[in-house]
Amino acid sequence: MPLFFIQSLAILQKDLKIEWRTRERLGAMAFFAFLVVLIFNFAFEPASPIVKTAAPGIFWIATVFAGLLGLSRSFAIEKQNDCLMGLRLTPADPGAIFLGKMLGNAIAMLILAALILPVLVVFLNVEIAPALPRLILPILFGTLGFAAVGTLFSAMSLNTRLREALLPMLTLPMLVPALLAAIESFRAVLAGHPLSKIADWLVLGGAFVALFVAACLLLFECVLED
């Protein structure tokens, strides 16, 4: 395996190990997502049909906002003891650093999504089980797109004042196409449509991921350097 991937895997493995030992990030994210779903429930009349049509939106809002919470932690680990400088002192490709970090964030988001789905079933009374296999692709593209954009901007907002506020302001507008694709395909799948019906959205989601991963692999060097 080329060194590039060995290095990104090393970063991914390190991040997962730290996350597993501290469990602080995922715990906070999951709790926050749970709260979002809960609050949304209060926003609608109990058992109204609106809740069902809003379910895809609620799912993604919970995932994205909880994800933003986790993203700002992602580079905070590297900031402790100035580890980021240690990483930059190694000859590792900045793209490899990006890829490792991004995959770590994506995995955290996927776990989060897996935790939110049952909450959705219980609280919003949405039938998800029959659509589950077809949901994998939309969720995968949505989280990967989010992780790519989010990792780039969380590295950027690391050194800024107003860090917590700046991250969503940068990330959310950029995410519009990916979010639209994710929500719309989620909705179509829940409504019982086959994947072929949402091919357009899937292509869009996949292309978005491809573009941002490629752009970030090239541009991450400029973000890391100082």
Place this chain on the structure above:
Amino acid sequence: MHRRPYILPFVFGMLALIGLAIAPYLVFVYAGIEKEMGLAQKIFYYHVSSAFAMYIGFSLCFVFSIRYLWKRDKRCDLWAACSAEVGLLFCSLVLLTGPIWAKPVWGAWWVWDAQLTLTLVLWLIFVAYFMLRTHIEDPVQNARFRAVLGIVGFLNVPFIHYATKLWRTHHPEVVRGEEIGLPPDMKTAFFFCVLTFFMLFFALLFKRVSVEKARDELESLKAEMRA
């Protein structure tokens, strides 16, 4: 002292002024009144021209941002930031005139049509661009991060465009297709407006750049005095 930047804004400024003087005649007198939309249709001339100016601004920002990351030349960053700012001005104009056009024609202030949604998202991205500008202290890092945002934001345009278009197909699309089949008098007025806004854009851009250059000179002089 460079001579060129002081001539260019003047030339473009004059051309823009002449254009702005003639354009109202073409728009209000020469071009006919559209039957269904009435006078509201006349908003379209400046609305669409502003959109063109906005795209010029954001694409220039994209090009200069790439060049900045490539050459690390401070001037490229200056040009990128200035084009983004003037682009954002025209972007705001598109967003303001959009609802004024939509209300009489479609009966609602805001319609989520693809083009308007795209403009809104672009506006948000470039507002974030200026947020970034004010919130990073290290000037070199500031320039680098903005360049990355300028590049990524512009690359995102086709995606946002496609996404908003797909999203709208769920509903009966509010077509602006009429624009394509404009009668000749309207076409003349329209092209003249686009040209005028083109001049206006560059006049404002050159002016903005000269302000920024003067400010830069002032800062370096101050730094020199402190040292």
Place this chain on the structure above:
Amino acid sequence: MQHLEYMTAAYILIWVAILLYFLSLSKREKAIWKELRELRAALTKDNTP
């Protein structure tokens, strides 16, 4: 004359916005030039004696 008010509003808005932007640029430029001239004058005064 259908929708005259909308058209007027839109055009006035555009003209005013561009004019204001231009004026603010000119104002800024003037202030900067003034400060630059003062600084230069101060610098040459320091150096001559």
Place this chain on the structure above:
Amino acid sequence: MDGLGLNTLHSPLMITSAIVIRNLTHRFGHFAALQDIDLVVPKGQTFALFGPNGAGKTTLLRLIAALTRPSSGEIWVCGDNARRDPKMIRKNIGFISHHTMLYDDLTARENLAFYGCMYGLQNLDARVEEVLGAVGLTDRQRDRVRDFSRGMKQRLAIARSILHQPSILLLDEPFTGLDTAAQSMLSNLLIALKAEERTVFLVTHDFAKGLALADRFGILLRGQLIREASTKEVDESELRTQINSRL
């Protein structure tokens, strides 16, 4: 420039020098942190850089480590240009600063294995074992760094910096905050590195330690290198008065 033969990699100056700095100026915005620095550090020598806080010492170190791009001027480290081949330079450089650059929630061994992987080392396990032994942490290798004392963390940081056997070691105020055991370990390490013909570039405000360890020294003041000489020519009190008179 051509007279110095800097454009050819195989010129005598390039072969015998670890660090060559020419006309280096670095600005933050309009503030010049470093101005017209010219410096050559021959291979195998220990160089000490003195200067008060804010003189630009750390900036210079970061520029040599290719962490920062210089505004103008050139830097070569082991013949590699900092602008063109930063990756090559990073392979040749070890860096110790007052930050440990270690992950608190990984064990000592995991930290070293991770960095070793990032350097693309062969025989990683053996090398990690060896380095852990060198800093006397073999029996604590499976403990998390979070539980280490400050001195142990510093020793592990030293292990991290020499893991890839760099030919040049850059040290940024290495003695501050070290306990006596770690201090003597670091001094011994520097002497051992010298025996191995490795170059050491030391930034410190501790004149006694710097002069004792280094072959040559430089004084950086307000971004300018005001003096560069052999350590045999001066003593501590002379340096102190020179710096104080210029401040």
